[in-house]
Structure formats: C-alpha cells, structure tokens
Amino acid sequence: MDNTQQENQPNQPNQPEQIRYDTVQHNQAKIPPTASEIGYLWSNYFAETMSVCMLKYIVAKSKDPDFKPIFQRALDVSSQRVNSIKDIFNLFHHPIPEAFGEKDVEINARELFSESYLLTYTRQTNRLILLNYSQAYGVSYRPEIRVFFNECIDTCQEIIQKSSDILLAKGLLLKSPYIVISDRVEYVYDKNYYGSLLGSKRPLNALEINYIFDNLFSNQILKTMNLGMGQVVMDEKVNKYLSWGKKITDKQVKRLRTLLEEEELPSPTTHAFEVTKSKEPPFSDKLIMFHITTVTAFSILEYGIGLTNTSRKDVAATFARSITELIHFAKDGTDIMIERGWLEKPPETADRGELTQ
Numbered sequence: 082m083d084n085t086q087q088e089n090q091p092n093q094p095n096q097p098e099q100i101r102y103d104t105v106q107h108n109q110a111k112i113p114p115t116a117s118e119i120g121y122l123w124s125n126y127f128a129e130t131m132s133v134c135m136l137k138y139i140v141a142k143s144k145d146p147d148f149k150p151i152f153q154r155a156l157d158v159s160s161q162r163v164n165s166i167k168d169i170f171n172l173f174h175h176p177i178p179e180a181f182g183e184k185d186v187e188i189n190a191r192e193l194f195s196e197s198y199l200l201t202y203t204r205q206t207n208r209l210i211l212l213n214y215s216q217a218y219g220v221s222y223r224p225e226i227r228v229f230f231n232e233c234i235d236t237c238q239e240i241i242q243k244s245s246d247i248l249l250a251k252g253l254l255l256k257s258p259y260i261v262i263s264d265r266v267e268y269v270y271d272k273n274y275y276g277s278l279l280g281s282k283r284p285l286n287a288l289e290i291n292y293i294f295d296n297l298f299s300n301q302i303l304k305t306m307n308l309g310m311g312q313v314v315m316d317e318k319v320n321k322y323l324s325w326g327k328k329i330t331d332k333q334v335k336r337l338r339t340l341l342e343e344e345e346l347p348s349p350t351t352h353a354f355e356v357t358k359s360k361e362p363p364f365s366d367k368l369i370m371f372h373i374t375t376v377t378a379f380s381i382l383e384y385g386i387g388l389t390n391t392s393r394k395d396v397a398a399t400f401a402r403s404i405t406e407l408i409h410f411a412k413d414g415t416d417i418m419i420e421r422g423w424l425e426k427p428p429e430t431a432d433r434g435e436l437t438q
Contacts, residue, residue: 112222112223113173114173114175114223114226115220115221115222116428116430117217117220117221118217118220118221118222118223118226119175119428120427120428121213121216121217121220121221121230122166122169122170122226123178123427123428124427125162125166125210125213125214125217125233126163126166126167126170126177126178126180127178127180127181127371127375127425128210128213128375129159129162129163129166130163130180130181130182131180131181131185131368131371131372131375132155132156132159132206133156133159133160133163133181134181134182134185134186134364134368135186135364135368135372136152136155136156136159137156137186137188138186138187138188138190138363138364139152139156139199139203140152140153140156141188141189142188142192143196143199144196145196147247147250147251148196148199148200148247151200151203151240151243151244151247152199152200152203154239154240154243155203155207155240158236158240162229162233165229165232166229169225169226169229172225175428178425179425180425181365181367181368181371184365185364185365185367185368186363186364186365186368187361187362187363187364188363190313190359190361190362190363191357191359191361192357192359193309193312193313193356193357193359193361193363194305194309194355194356194357195355195356195357197248197251197253197355198302198305198355198356200244200247200248200253201244201248201253201255201302202302202306203240203244204240204241204244204245204248205298205299205302206376207237207240207241207244208237208241209379209382209383210233210237211234211237211238211241212382213379214230214233214234214237215234217230217233218230218231218234255298255349255350257290257291257294257295258290258294258341258346258347260287260290274392275392275393275394276393276394276395282393282395283393284344285340285341285344285346285393285396286392288390288391289387289390289391289392289393289396290341290344290346292383292386292387292390292391292400293337293340293341293387293396294341294348294349295383295387296333296337296380296383296384296387296400296403297334297337297338297341297348297349298349299379299380299383300330300333300334300337300380301330301334301349303326303330303376303377303380304327304330304331304334305356306372306373306376307323307324307326307327307330307373308327308356309356309357310323310364310369310372310373311323311324311327312356312358312359312360313359313360313361313362313363313364314362314366314369315362315366316366316421318417318420319366319369319370319417322370322373322413322414322417323369323373325410325413326373326377326410329406329407329410332406333403333406336399336402336403337399340395340396340399366421367418367421367423370414370417370418370421370423371418371423373414374411374414374415374418377407377410377411377414378411380407381404381407381408381411384400384403384404384407385400385404387400388400388401388404
C-alpha cells in the first residue's frame, strides 16, 4: 500500500489518532520548579554570595597584574550568578535566602594569604563547583534554569583555563605525577589485581594515582585555609573546630602521601602557599564556618568519586576512612552553626503528618 492509500484509509479500531507535537501549545513558564531545581538554586545562592564576599576582599588586596584580572573576572561571574538566581526565584515567588553580604566581609583587613595560594584556591574551587553545576544541569527542566546552569558551566571552564594558564606560565601549577607509557594493551587475569590491605600489592594504576594526588592536593589547600582562618576567627569554639580540621587534614595528607611514596611517585608540595601573620578578620565567623563545611562536603565528594574508580583494596580503604572522618567533622560543624543561629533551613516538602493532625 502506498502513502496515498494509507492517508485515505479510515483510522483502524483500537489505534489512537497520532498527535503532532509541533501543534501542542504549552506555556513552559507555568511548569512548577522541581525539588532538584530549587535545591541546587538554593545551595548555589549561598555558595555564590559567599564567593562574592571572598572575592571582593581578594580583588582589593591583589597586586599582581597577571592575577588580578582573573580574580576580577571570578568576582563578576559570581555577582552575575547571584542576580540570576534572584531573578529565577522571583519568577515562582520563592523567598530569597539571607545568605551572605556586606556585613560578612571587611576588604580593608590586612592580607591573609599569598596571591599564588589564592589563585590556586580559585582554580581548585572552580573545578569542584563545575561538578556541582554539571549535576544541577542534568536534573533541571525549566528552560531558564537549564540556560543558567549551562552558563555557569561555561564560566567555570573559562576561569579554570585562565588560572591554569597563568599558574603554568609562572611555574606554580601543581600537576599529577608522570608514569611510564605502556607499549601494548594488557588484560587482567589474576584476581590478586585487587591486592590486600597488608600483603603484596600491584602498582597503582593511572586513575588511582590521579585520585590520590587530587585528594592530597585538596587537603593541602584546605589545611592552608584552616590555618589562615584560625588566625582571624573570633569565636573560640569555631577556632577549636578549625584546629581539629587542621589535624584531620594532616593525618589524611600523611596517609595519601605514603601511598605515592611507596610507589616512588612524587607528591604535591605547597611551598608557595603562604599565610601571613595578620590577625585582622576579613570575613565573619559565620562565613568562615559555612566555607569550611562547604569545602568539607566537596572533599567528601572527591573521595567518593575516587572510591568508585579504585580497584586496590588499600587505596579504597584509605578513601573510605577519610570519608568517615570528614562526615563526623562536617556534622560537628553543622552543630556549631545551629548553636550560633547561622544555619538557614533548606527548602523542604510539607510535613504531611503535622498537616493531618
């Protein structure tokens, strides 16, 4: 039967008439936001208002003509993201979180960190939030929200690229170790490939080296941040919390470094990560606590990704142990924020039990 005959045939029984989707009229602006969209917008609003505060201080203190344009670009990007999230929240009448603002930053405080550390920190944090924005984009549905998260991905890549180029040109970019390139494809035939916790172990593979190095590097960045923030924080309990965080990172750095040294592989050094003697607080204690708990959450994420890409049992055990330590650390940090009245409640679903009483 040709196409003409098919078009002239009446609809067959039990076969619904086909609907042309290009004729369907629908106002996409009336699509209600999902929990995932609200959750990512809400959490990133906090992160970006925090970034604006920190970057205002960093830009004000920056003197290096190569570094300052990148800091300024990062500040402009975060400021635009804050305004974009506000606009999206206003579309569906969602309250704007208080988050962070002028009261949480003092740009006239003395320099606390070296610029080389701050640019390395900026690059590393953009690598982490790139993962966050990629996840957010994948679970977003409203067009304007997808456009926003896509722009966030693009600008994260831009800042990572620019900061990498400058650090590389100045000899300050820390890279993972080099390995010998194999001359053939090999297969695994021995179940001892997983190794044991105490016995003999195969050499680390490229992915394992990457995640050990990356987590070691992140720990060293966090250690420097804890050290600097500990000098200027006013709240005694927060100060003790930061000291505890430094001890945790010291232990984790030692364990991760041992894994590399056993293979005669170099570990990253942070000779350029300088903390000054300043005791003038550039940031509020609330911002410092939020920052530490946020970075800790990203560290847990990094370890989790590494854990799923690790085959050697001792490496997996090291990552799992570190995750457990950081979960306890993050929980205590959240408790402090609750005690001080600093923790805004995330958006949540209705309490049906209470509503039915």
